[in-house]
Each structure stands twice: as structure tokens, then as C-alpha cells.
Amino acid sequence: MAKKKEVTVEERLRALYDLQLIDSRIDEIRNVRGELPLEVRDLEDEVAGLNIRLEKLVSNLEVIDNDIAGKKNLIEESKALMKKYSEQQKNVRNNREYNSLTKEIEFQELEIELAEKHIKEFKVQIEQKKEVIAETKERLKERENHLKHKKGELDAILAETEKEEQALISKSEEYKKQIDERLVAAYTRIRTNVKNGLAVVPIERGASGGSFFTIPPQVQVEIASRKKVITDEHSGRILVDAALAEEQKEKMQKLFAKL
Template sequence: MATTAKELNVEDKLRALYDLQLIDTRIDEIRNVRGELPLEVEDLEDEVIGLSTRLDKLKNELEVVEDSIRNKKSAIEEHKESIKRYAKQQESVRNNREFNALSKEVEFQELEIQLAEKQIREMKASIEHKKEVISQSKEKLDTKHSHLKHKKAELEDIMNETAKEEGFLAEKSAQYRENLEERLLGAYDRIRTSVRNGLAVVSIERGASAGSFFTIPPQTQVEIASRKKIITDEHSGRILIDNVLAQEEREKMDQLFAEFK
């Protein structure tokens, strides 16, 4: 592998580097088509889980309140039974003291009933509110489910369309990398990760490196066109190639990419 790399002359290295750049750029384009979709799908999945958890919690809270209302109603019936019992006992009391004591018990039971009825009204209002929140949460969850389903289908379609091409290009990228020495590959990878568009190898366009406004001196342009040594742009650090070589390699790689169009 190392021997093959040493046998390449400078021009061959430049061609191999630019071919690698074109392949990696095409892979970047494919991945850019997916864009933020994978992250969108992941975020939507998290939202659906969060909404489902909240909905379950609300339903549990609703059940607890409904149980409390049933318990309060049961307690009211018990208080009413106590009132009947005390009223019955008042019919057979022997003195006013016993009558008054039973009257206080009746009054206490009536107050307990009033308190329980007040609490039931409050809990019923709470139930109505919770039901409204549950309804809104269900609606929101259904919308998110639908959106997630759409985004997953969209992502799956893109993946199905591009998976074969991306796999093929990844293999080609690995093959081209094998023909280049580690020093050059290290520089190429370092430049690719340091620039926004991932372009480590660029051609001279109208006297400047592609995508740059800085003019390349005429003498440097001559050296680049001679293909005798690898020259980098002093401003961006990118590896520079002449336009003719770039055009030749683009035509060659276009034939490769055409297989998947």
C-alpha cells in the first residue's frame, strides 16, 4: 500500500486527491439531502415519549380524584346514617344534657357533609380541567404521531434512494485513500474538517482559488499548472490544482456518478 503511494508522481497525487475530494463532496451532498431529518425524527420521538408519559400521568391523577369523590360520597352517606341514628337516640333521652350532646353530634355530622360536598365540587372542577388538558394533550400527541410518521417515511425514502450510492461511493473513497500516502491524507482530512464546506482541494478559477476572493499570484499559478509540487493557498490552507486538471477529473468522476442518476 505504501509502495503504491510512493510510485505516484505529483500530478498523479493531485489527480487522486481531487478525485477523492469529488467523491467525498458527493457523499456530503447525499448526506445534506437528509439534512436535519434524522435529528428531527429523534426529537419528535422524544416529544412523543414525553407527551405519552404526561398523558398517562394525567389519566392516573384523574383516576385518583374520581376515587376521592367516590370516597367522599360514601363518607356523606355514613354521616347521614349517623344523623339518623342520633336523631333516633334523641327520642329516648332522659335529660337536656344528653339531648344537647346528641344535637352537637348531629351538627358536627352536618358540617362534615357540607365540607365533603364542598370538596366534591372542587374535585369535580378539577376533573373538568384535567379532562380538558387530557383532550388537548391527546390532540397534540396525535399531531406529533402523525408528524413523526410522515418524517420517518420521508427519511426512509431518502435512505432507500441514496443508501446504495452512498455505500458505493464510500467504497470508492476508501480505494482512493489507499493510493495516497498518510502525510497527504492527514493534510487532506485536517483541511476538510477545518473548512465549512469540506473542500480541501480546489481549482484555480479566474485567478483565485475556488470559493475565495484572494487572487493567486501569476507565478504561483504557473507553478500550480506545472504540477511539479503540491501547493496550498496561503489564506485558506487548501490544496490548489489548475483548472484544466480539475475539468478532466470532473468529467471522469461525472461518468462514475452517472451510474446512480
């Protein structure tokens, strides 16, 4: 505890900003990883949907093929009946029977004509569905390749960033130990309540980083003196001067490069 009291405000501010840079890097890694699994999941759903569509299209083709077979059977049955009725006409006893059989033959001719029309329509449907099947297969292949690529990308990022993330988490805990618990608690509270998890920000062009609210000149002088921890009255973020921020960014970039 005694050692922590000896730490100057400037050292605390530097440690706080270092902590912010480390935690922001962790956020960045998690954001990248957070988007890719969703993308992979969406692609998996799309591929599954395309496979289901293909199955339905193929099933529809089988139904149409069965319908065509049914119509062809009907044509053969009608031809058989026409032949039968034609034979019967040779043995009729009167015009009424002959005319009745003629009507039956004409009816079967219409049945054949209608069946042939349906077969033509079915064949057009088959061609259309075959086109859709070909397009769907092409789309499926493209989506499967994209999914494979994205899965590989995700696996690579996981393999690459998992080690870095764990190292950064350890560094985050290490830097927290350099700061008194009250400040760490304040930092954590602010980080939870603000956009992008930025609890410590530098002054940029006379305003707090990421804000349009101008910091009064006298407050800017106080921040630059690094004698006390100052928060932005509008956002509640802890403020550091631009020079300190730049120095710590360079330092942490070198650290990140080693992880």
C-alpha cells in the same frame, strides 16, 4: 509505480479535485442521514414522554374519582349519623343531652357541606384534566404521525443512498489509485483538519474557495499553468484554477447521475 510517474501534474490535480467532489458527496449523504436519525430519536422520546404524561393524567383521574367516592361515602355516613342522632333526641332525659346531640347533628351537617364542596372542586379538576388529556392526545397523534413520516423518510433515504454511498466509496478508492500515496496522505490530512472536509478548492474571485485571503496574481498564474501542486499558505488547502474545477464538476455531475 512507473505508470504513476508518467501522470502529469494536471492529471493529478484533476484526479485530486474529482476525489474531493466524490468525498464531498459522501459527506453530504452522511450529513443528511446523520440529522434524520437524531430527529427520529427526538420524536420517539417526545412520543414516549407524551404517553407517560397521559398515563399519569389518567391515573390522577382515577385518584380523584376515588376521592369523590370517598366523600360520597362520608356524606352517606354523616346522613346516617344525623338520622341516628335525631332519633336519639326523641328519647333524651334532659336539655344537656339534647344540646349535645344537636351539636353532633350540626357537626355532621358541616361535614356534609365540606364534602360537597370538595366534590365540586374535584369535578372542576376532572374537567380541567380531561381538557389536558384531550390536548395531550391530540399532540400525541400529531407527533406519532410526524414520527411515522420521518421514519419513512429515513428508511427511504437509507434505501436510496446506501447504494449510492457504497458506489461513491468504491469510486473514491479508485481515484486515490490515480494519485501517488504522498499526495493522498496530504489530501487526507488536510481534509481531516479543515472545515467541511474541503482539502482541494478552486480559486474564486482571486481568493481560495471558502476563504477571504487573496491569492497573489503571480501565484494565480502558477496555479492556472497546472505545472505543480500549490497549497494556500493560510488554510493549507490544495488550490486548483476555476476552469479546471468547473470542468471536473460537470464531469462528476454526470458520474453522480449514473449512480
